[in-house]
Amino acid sequence: MIRARLELGMGSHLGFLLWALLMVALLPDHRLGLVLAAVVGFGLLNGGAGLGVILRPRFWLFILSILALAPFILGQPDAHWGVFPLSREGLETGFWMALRAWVLMLTFSTTLSALTVSQLVRLFDRVGLRGLGFSLGVALNLVAVLNDVVASAYHTIRLRGGWRRPRRNAPLFLVTVVANALQYGDDVVNAATARAFDPASRSAQPGYQFISRADKAFMAGLLAIAVALALPFWG
Amino acid sequence: MIPGHFTIRDWVYIAVFGALWGALEMTLGAHLHVIFPPLADTFFTGLIMAGIGAVIALVGRTFVTKTGAVLFIGVITAILKVFSLGGMVIGPVVAILAEAILIELALLSKEPPPRWRYVLAGSLAVSWNFFHKFVMMRVIYGKGINQVYTKMVQDGSATLNMDVAGAVRVIVVLFLIRAVVGAAAGWLGWDLGRMVAKRLSRT
Structure with missing residues (x-):
């Protein structure tokens, strides 16, 4: 067909x-x-x-x-x-x-x-939400990285015998995952800052024709x- | 809520928590839909995912303290859910956005929100799960669904040899379960946020 x-x-x-x-x-x-x-x-x-x-x-x-x-x-x-x-x-x-x-x-x-x-990122840029479009891009990349973050935290605790007491160490696992994800985020912040990215400014590219x-x-x-x-x- | 007041760090942290919530929706949510029967999944799957989502959103609010942060976390999560494999995502997308809006409303304040506001926010967010099915069914099936629900309560009460007031009591209990789970999610979100902040201040 x-x-x-x-x-x-x-x-x-x-x-x-x-x-x-x-x-x-x-x-x-x-x-x-x-x-x-x-x-x-x-x-x-x-x-x-x-x-x-x-x-x-x-x-x-x-x-x-x-x-x-x-x-x-x-x-x-x-x-x-x-x-x-x-x-x-x-x-x-x-x-x-x-x-x-x-x-x-x-x-x-x-x-x-x-x-x-x-299309969504360009739409957000057009309506003055450039930061939201940037955030969406970061989130999409982070989803792929999260698997490694979670696996790393899980195995780190496992190798230290932490999962023998799951109730005690489950909060530690959650804290580690979130903290590591935020540290990845800090790297992204540093990279964006180094490139003088400003989420409040409009894109210099020609406007997207919605x-x-x-x-x-x-x-x-x-x-x-x-x-x-x-x-x-x-x- | 003025998006221009969000810094790069705020937007990146919104992305982090949106990605965390979105990743759980795409993985754990999909598995729970398989485990629990489709007609029961509003209670089991919906309740579990709503609770987890509320925890993540509230932890995110600890790090991005500006009004609107939770709403944007919800928007990012909803967009990730739309782009995930699955097809029938309109229900979860509405639920995610409704939760985010309710948390945002509960945390509206000029002062930094105390613990009880987190508990209230969690309770409101997960309580939406109770109304969600009725709202979505009304939107999708139209006004005929009202008759279906009324008849089911009446027939169900008769079959179980209960009066309708008893059936209403059961419904109220189901609502209260959600409110309590949400309150626990709010409590946990408060504690978890502070634990993460303490860990990051040490590194």
């Missing part, structure tokens, strides 16, 4: 997320199938990003659990399954609830999975679809 890939920016992804959430909130239940189709289409055009969640058993457990419970719990019983009374009205309500959950979960999955770290022309065209398309979905309902 040939996968097309949209070259949309972060503005489009966040715009699509807001659009889908509004559609779920405003449209009647019987139009949610169209929103689901739009979300799946968006995911496919993004190279299938985020659609992998439907292969997970937990996803289907989430969706099917409400579909399984609703006929027994909601509405007035008007049928039977063995000795258990069922409600067709409950089944229908459960179906719409499951469909809404499906749309929402796929929406978050397809939009958030398309975000990249560099919303490009392609994004604006995409969002205009979404608005048109929203009107098309909503009008027959209101009309």
Whole structure:
């Protein structure tokens, strides 16, 4: 299968997320199938990003659990399954609830999975949170280092026989991990200071275009679809 | 909360505690989801991860004493969680941010927060775990879920031969368990922060 890939920016992804959430909130239940189709289409055009969640058993457990419970719990019983009374009205309500959950979960999955770290860092820089972008970069690098920090602390205590008294030495382990992580942080501070990095200043690079022309065209398309979905309902 | 007042050291320390919390969410959180059945994981997994997250955030607050530090630690953690493998992360992301906001609110003060504020912050943060499932289910499934909960309480009470007031008492106990675990997390966060600071002042 040939996968097309949209070259949309972060503005489009966040715009699509807001659009889908509004559609779920405003449209009647019987139009949610169209929103689901739009979300799946968006995911496919993004190279299938985020659609992998439907292969997970937990996803289907989430969706099917409400579909399984609703006929027994909601509405007035008007049928039977063995000795258990069922409600067709409950089944229908459960179906719409499951469909809404499906749309929402796929929406978050397809939009958030398309975000990249560099997009977020540039967004933070653009809105005056350059330090937060810097912090995110440090955190991402530190996650890889933490494994060594934890292993080092664990084996240091183990070699000194510390784990023979786990209750007494567990706080020592925690203190060592946090202290070593902070000392790594101090090295990063020294490196950033030596490079005259200032988290309060704006980047000297050209401003990041949060919303490009392609994004604006995409969002205009979404608005048109929203009107098309909503009008027959209101009309 | 003015981000411009954060120094490089503040931002790096926010990254350190965000990375610690995020790494635990990605590793321990994933393992706990496997161990505990999915329909029970709000109580077990959620409670454990909320408690640990509160401890880490509060220790971080000991080192970055400015208003907003815990919120930014939560934002970093939430972003790391989004980028982790897993797919269905919106629930944990909302929980992380809600915890961070509640801790921040509890610690709002011109004076350095004393121990009791840490205990309050921990209690509030972990207590969110009680409301989290209801809020997320309402958002994801819509208003029909209210009927499901009401009917489940009524039917559950009838099956267990309890009156509805008894079921409500059980729910209150479940809430209090979370509040107590959170208070313990706040207490531990206070002590752990001071132990780490003492260790660093010696090196």
